[in-house]
Amino acid sequence: MGKEKIKINPEFYDIMPVEYQELVEEGTYGKEDRGWKDVGESKELIEEHSLCAGCPESIAFRYVLACLPAPEDTIMVGSTGCTSLVFPHVAVHNIHSLFGNQNAVASGLKRALSYRFPDKVKDVVVLAGDGATVDIGLDMTLQSWFRQEKFTTICFDNELYANTGGQSSGLMQKGFVAKMAPAGKKFDKVNLPEIAKVSGCHYVAKMTVSKPNRVEKAIRQAILIAREVGPTYIQLYTPCILEIGKQMMEGLQEMRDSEGPNKRFEFEEYISEEAKAYLETIDPKKKKKKAITA
Amino acid sequence: MSKYSVMKGPEAFLPPAAACEGVVLPDPGQGLIHGEIVHEDLVMEAAARQFLTAKVPTLFPGPLVLWNWNENAAKKAVAIKALYDVLKAHNPGALHIPMPDYRPKYPKINPAIEINPNHPNLTIWHNKIDVCMFVGVHCHMANLSLKIIRGGTDCYTIAMCAQAGHEDAMLTFRDASPDKINRLTETVRRVKASGDF
Numbered sequence: 001m002g003k004e005k006i007k008i009n010p011e012f013y014d015i016m017p018v019e020y021q022e023l024v025e026e027g028t029y030g031k032e033d034r035g036w037k038d039v040g041e042s043k044e045l046i047e048e049h050s051l052c053a054g055c056p057e058s059i060a061f062r063y064v065l066a067c068l069p070a071p072e073d074t075i076m077v078g079s080t081g082c083t084s085l086v087f088p089h090v091a092v093h094n095i096h097s098l099f100g101n102q103n104a105v106a107s108g109l110k111r112a113l114s115y116r117f118p119d120k121v122k123d124v125v126v127l128a129g130d131g132a133t134v135d136i137g138l139d140m141t142l143q144s145w146f147r148q149e150k151f152t153t154i155c156f157d158n159e160l161y162a163n164t165g166g167q168s169s170g171l172m173q174k175g176f177v178a179k180m181a182p183a184g185k186k187f188d189k190v191n192l193p194e195i196a197k198v199s200g201c202h203y204v205a206k207m208t209v210s211k212p213n214r215v216e217k218a219i220r221q222a223i224l225i226a227r228e229v230g231p232t233y234i235q236l237y238t239p240c241i242l243e244i245g246k247q248m249m250e251g252l253q254e255m256r257d258s259e260g261p262n263k264r265f266e267f268e269e270y271i272s273e274e275a276k277a278y279l280e281t282i283d284p285k286k287k288k289k290k291a292i293t294a
Numbered sequence: 295m296s297k298y299s300v301m302k303g304p305e306a307f308l309p310p311a312a313a314c315e316g317v318v319l320p321d322p323g324q325g326l327i328h329g330e331i332v333h334e335d336l337v338m339e340a341a342a343r344q345f346l347t348a349k350v351p352t353l354f355p356g357p358l359v360l361w362n363w364n365e366n367a368a369k370k371a372v373a374i375k376a377l378y379d380v381l382k383a384h385n386p387g388a389l390h391i392p393m394p395d396y397r398p399k400y401p402k403i404n405p406a407i408e409i410n411p412n413h414p415n416l417t418i419w420h421n422k423i424d425v426c427m428f429v430g431v432h433c434h435m436a437n438l439s440l441k442i443i444r445g446g447t448d449c450y451t452i453a454m455c456a457q458a459g460h461e462d463a464m465l466t467f468r469d470a471s472p473d474k475i476n477r478l479t480e481t482v483r484r485v486k487a488s489g490d491f
Contacts (some may be wrong), residue, residue, distance in 0.1 A: 009371035012355060012392060017408050020394050090398050127369040
């Protein structure tokens with residue numbers, strides 16, 4: 001669709017606040033090669049947010065929005081948590097669901113969109129925290145994967161309930177002591193990427209957001225695979241610097257420290273055979289090579 | 295129990311929804327004046343008089359007319375601008391302030407250049423607006439805004455609604471179309487020319 005529907009009526013152009021004029025003139029809607037390198041270069045789909053200063057989630061949010069293949073045809077579904085503080089400021093259609101319901105809401109939304117716009121590609125992307133994805137919403141998360149619903153689930157994993165003061169979550173490391181979990185976490189961190197694989201996800205990735213190229217590739221692949229093949233899941237480590245006792249400039253280093261070999265956020269990626277075959281059909285380089293060989 | 299009238303505020307911190315007080319929506323060809331169902335022509339006349347006697351008559355165009363998302367929206371924008379030009383020619387203090395979207399903008403709203411449905415009173419107080427008309431605002435946000443304005447300000451509200459009208463406005467039209475907005479503009483011209491306002 002691109003920019004053709006994102007136009008201001010000329011009668012009102014001069015009275016529109018400048019941020020909306022910039023969104024129309026310098027936004028990246030419709031740009032096929034949009035990506036994280038647009039951050040700071042063109043009008044972003046999120047510029048102000050209400051997260052804490054230095055929060056790694058804020059940069060993760062920026063990367064995700066900068067890497068959506070078609071933001072003008074994307075609807076994001078959020079849930080309760082720090083992410084829900086940001087969604088009201090985002091220039092992409094979004095729905096706030098009840099805590100944990102995000103994958104159920106996204107299932108209905110995706111189906112309704114395919115009936116309403118049978119000739120158009122509409123992406124649905126769930127973006128929720130670890131509490132919503134793994135604890136309170138685990139039922140909805142898994143059921144949507146079992147049903148092979150065609151949308152992407154992104155989990156911002158900060159390993160606790162940060163918004164409410166630091167309670168233990170399923171994705172918290174074993175033994176970790178938080179403000180509201182003084183006895184330490186009693187059981188292992190839930191291995192949701194593995195669960196996602198066996199539950200039918202066609203693309204699964206686990207990483208931090210310290211390497212934006214990698215994040216961009218994963219987000220694009222996940223959304224493209226979800227369009228045609230089936231559910232996809234990405235788990236991004238976005239540490240809560242307040243709850244783990246870090247300063248605002250230490251978030252990036254915390255992510256780097258957590259993604260080394262054998263660390264809990266060492267990069268892992270899984271692509272099903274079906275999804276691999278699909279990716280080959282849309283990869284321009286491979287397409288070209290195939291044509292030359294033929 | 296006396297009949298509830300939708301009048302200028304400030305009414306209360308949390309004013310009741312007019313629908314809860316027994317105000318019902320008009321049928322096609324009708325409108326509401328202070329909660330009373332009347333013929334649409336009477337609403338046209340009343341709205342024209344309000345605009346012509348106001349110190350700061352203001353139009354609040356919402357996303358449905360600010361953005362060029364279909365042909366009808368483009369036609370409505372032309373009609374609204376024509377109405378604004380007539381008001382401005384009559385009263386240089388007339389304003390048109392956009393409501394570009396509904397994102398809450400605490401605390402950074404600039405009330406001089408935009409209105410936000412979650413705190414419309416800031417824009418009304420800042421610009422000393424005494425008569426305003428909502429047009430192209432989605433109904434659920436218009437209802438919220440109209441109630442806040444009635445609750446906390448003394449601004450007279452008019453709703454040019456494309457659906458069934460708004461009980462919470464002091465004057466409401468329904469089924470707004472470019473033609474209907476042009477009729478309102480013509481009514482303003484006529485009443486002004488008559489000098490009877």
